[in-house]
Amino acid sequence: MDNDDEDRIVLSGNALAALQDFYNQRDKDLEAFEQLTSEGSNRQITSISTFKEDWNASQFWVKPPVVGVDNANLQQFTDATARLLAEQLVQGSTSETSIAVVSAPSVFVQLKNLLATGKxxxxxxxxxxxxxxRFGILGDFVKFDFNKPTNLPPDLRNVFDRILCDPPYHSTECILKYAETVEWLWKGRSEGTCCESRRVICTGQxxxxxxxxxxxxxxxxxxxxxxTARLDNKYACFADFELQR
Structure with a gap:
């Protein structure tokens, strides 16, 4: 027997079956998402669970945190939390209000749901x-890479009255880059604005x-x-106004 045969890893029958189940489910999820995409804007998406995680992009909607990684926002908000946060963005708003949701697709889904009620x-x-x-299917999508904080369409600068962001990592560098993005997007405070300006930041304590x-x-x-799953790090919410329950 050569060394290659000795070093080769052989999976048990149970492990092979589990791996096959994983691939089968992945194929089903891909087919379901392709169907969703073909339906386009005719399909109302009511929950972030409609989108399956992309593990390569550090997305884990319902899985436990990754061992050895500062997980920050690898998890997504529950629908109840996302809805409450979305409510903060529409309460007291007007037809002149501009709202930005940064790196928090679960909140954006609930924002769309609230606006669909007509209230x-x-x-x-x-x-x-x-x-x-993939979240482009929700509409009103802008591609954003936090490593390039202000690499955004110029016509969006200083446009938004209300901004919510959920930085994906618990690191000083990440937070500072998001601060730069928010400052770039934010209209700021001035007399005679159409509505109360609001900023919300969710991240680790x-x-x-x-x-x-x-x-x-x-x-x-x-x-x-x-x-949607327990985080080892306590999460916190920061705002320049008092959140309404």
């Missing part, structure tokens, strides 16, 4: 800034000092966002 004015503009292009220094006027809100 809130149709905003002048809403945008989802996100790296994963460990990043509190960095957030409060990077985002002027922010305070930690008592609200604690919940995720």
């Amino acid at each position: 809130y004015p149709t905003p002048a503009r809403i945008c989802l800034f996100e790296y994963d292009e 460990t990043m509190k000092d960095v957030v409060l220094e990077a985002f002027a006027g922010m305070k930690q809100d008592p609200f604690e966002p919940e995720h």
